[in-house]
Amino acid sequence: MKFQFYRLFAFLLLSCGLVIWSFGELAEHFADDKYSYQIDVDDLLQTYDEQKPTNIKRVARDSLSLPDNLQTLLLLGETLALRHSGDELYYYHLDKDKSHILVLGPVVTPPPKETNTSLILLGFYSSLSLVALWLIWPVFRDLHHLQQAAIHFGKSPQKLPMQTHRHSAIYPLAKVFSSVSHQIVDFVQMHKELSRTISHEVRTPLARMRFALEIIRPQIDPNYAQRLTEDIDDIEQLAANYLSFARLEHKEEALNQDSHSLDGFMDKMAQKYAIYQPKLNIVFYHQGQQAHFDPVAMTIAIQNLIQNAMRFASHEIHVSFQQRAGQNRFCVEDDGPGFEGKGKKLMTAFERDAQQSDNSGYGLGLYIVKKIATWHYGKLELSRSEKLGGASLCIIWNDSLSAKTP
Structure with missing residues (x-):
């Protein structure tokens, strides 16, 4: 903001100097050049x-x-x-x-009076500068304060009081900004309360439903029992995704991007999905030993990618990590139908494919993955798998440790 103020101030001075010089040149051009003499x-x-x-x-x-x-x-x-x-x-x-x-x-003839033209011009331009400073400095001062308040609000949302004087030129802007900050904070608080409600009020009835289902399972048709179990699993998964979304959206958990071992991380992920091996062949492999990332956030991201792949894969899912020239790549590939032409739509929060008749979808899960990739100063890349022919989703980010390695 200070740079814009200095730039505008210099522009005003140069403009005024150019106007004065132009009038002087015009006056000299149209002046009468004939000599005249005045005698005392x-x-x-x-x-x-x-x-x-x-x-x-x-x-x-x-x-x-x-x-x-x-x-x-x-x-x-x-x-x-x-x-x-x-x-x-x-x-x-x-x-x-x-x-x-x-x-x-x-x-x-009396001696001519000495007039210091330089001092007169210096005083004139100094007065002009002070007038310009007096006029534009309050505007830039208030804009600077508003800018700092906006930066602070972006880091930590909270209701901002009105600190701009009523007679300021940007008072309407500051008033609207203060009002919007109150609305956003109220919305964030409501969102947090809704997340807590889902966590406590939704999961408890789901647990009771699952317990009741197990009691009456021998008395009902196995197809209906399987369908109810899948519905309960879908609701629990949606609740878990929403809670993850709420935490990431409002940055409740700070990322801890330290150097972590890929061996331990990939082994833990493989153990979690070992029970699915009879139905799906989920392969985990990696290149590289160390990488900078947040293990909690990255675990959430990889789990979302694997769960999305499990909905559409036929037999094969590959989870891989590669490290090349200081760039890290976590990729999840499957042999399903893929999603060509739907990449941007699928990464939008709560966006679902209208052609899908079931409850599966990439919307919220991929939005969470994209958010985690952005916090690692990276990106989420969607493409077709060259190995398996289905979807390929990769989290790509630069690694500070590997970038220093020759």
């Missing part, structure tokens, strides 16, 4: 003599020796003013008979 009346009266009523003399033209340029001006009828010695000034003019010259003098 007091000087003529003080030199009056009865014998010589005036101090005008008439001399022969040949008696006066002048340079060629002055001689030419004199013959053309111009009046010449020449200073002989000291402060005595003589005026010469060609007489009507062209053979004599009229000489007026000596005329003693």
Whole structure:
């Protein structure tokens, strides 16, 4: 904000200087270039003599020796003013008979008053600068305070009080910003309360439903029991995704991007999904030993990618990690139908595919993964798997440790 203020201030000064210089040039261009002489009346009266009523003399033209340029001006009828010695000034003019010259003098002129033009111009421009500073500085000061408040609000949302004076030029903007901050904080608080409600009020009835289902399972059709179990699993998964979304959206958990071992991380992930091996062949492999990432957030991201792949994969799912030239890549690939042409839509929060008749979808899960990738200063890349032919989802980010490794 200070840079914009200095830039505008310099622009105003240059503009005013250009305007003043332009008017000066125009005034000089249209000014009358003819010479005129003004003689002090007091000087003529003080030199009056009865014998010589005036101090005008008439001399022969040949008696006066002048340079060629002055001689030419004199013959053309111009009046010449020449200073002989000291402060005595003589005026010469060609007489009507062209053979004599009229000489007026000596005329003693007072010394010119010394005027320091530089100081006058300096004072003028200084005054102009102070006026411009007085006019524009309050606006930029208030804008700077509003900018700092916006930055602080982005880091930690809280209701901002009105600190801008009512007579400020940006008072309407500051008032709207303060009102919006109150609305956003209220919305965030409502969102947090809704998350807590889902955590406590939804999961408890789901647990009771699952317990009741297990009791009556022998008495109902196995297909209905399987369908109810899948529905309960979907609701629990949606609740878990929403809680993860709420925590990540409002940054309740700070990322801890330290160096972590890929061996331990991939082994833990493989153990979690070992129970699915009879149905799906989930393969885990990696290249590299260490990488910088937050294990909790990255675990959530990889689990979302694997769960999405499990909904559409036929037999194979590959989970891999690669490290090349300081760039890390966590990829999850499957042999399902893929999702070409739907990448941007699928990464939008709560966006679902209208053509899907079941409860599966990539919307919220991929949005969480994208959020985690962004917090690692990376990106989520969607493409077709070259190995398996289905979908390929990769979290890509730069690693500070590997970037230093030759």
